Amino acid sequence: MKLSLRKLVVGVVAAVSVLAGEGARAARISNPVAVFAGIDKITGRITTFDVYLDETVQYGALQVTPKVCYSRDETEAQKVDAFVEVDEITLDRKIRRIFSGWMFADSPGLNAVEHPIYDVWLTGCKDKSDIPPPKTN
Template sequence: MKVALGLALALLANAALAQNAADAPGARLRLLDKLTGQVTDLTLENGQAQTVGRLTVQVDACRYPADNPTADASAHLTIRDTSQPEPMFKGWMVASSPALSALDHPRYDVWVMRCDVPDRVLPDVPAAPEDQPAEDGAATDGGNG
């Protein structure tokens, strides 16, 4: 019962934010390849798509609270896997609650970091960590491979 009440309150809060939302020309996303551990940051304009591995990620729209551009972003995404004809995900993803509406993919995770807001200097999203090469060619699989 508490979970259902919490979910209902979260949805109502999002609906209230949507009434005072402003449109942004694009979004910043982060993609994780769970198999390799590689993290990729994507900055896409609305309507633009980029392919990483087997996924093609397209930003359809991005919205943010009009009175606070640095606050929570919501992006409408279309995500396709090259092995399937239908999109794996098509809908709104909320930056503060990515599990509320998440991509269900065995290999990849995608989440919204923020909207790109024109004429605003927004805090930069920390860059994805770069892969560190193994020293002296040592195995990096922890001995499991």
């Protein structure tokens, strides 16, 4: 009886080690498109928009530029995150950086951009967009 219990414990420990090793090997997937949602607090309108990496999209008075957008493969729990820069175009037409950092799709309130008129948050990453990619020179 002791020997079979010991084998069971050793087997469980080995199985956990193998599973933990597989999880450690799973890499983040770099995606070329970040998906954002934004709300105009004056109209209450929510807009979803795609942005290619290193491209800038204007949403109201904000300019949103994702630098990286990571997801996980289908075998992992999805943890989508992106490094994003957000600039504001002020009334005197100056550009002011109001956010530079990581956004997390599963915790939109953690690092969402909160502006007096516009809020922007990451909702996902994807491989393709219906919007054509930017032209490269």
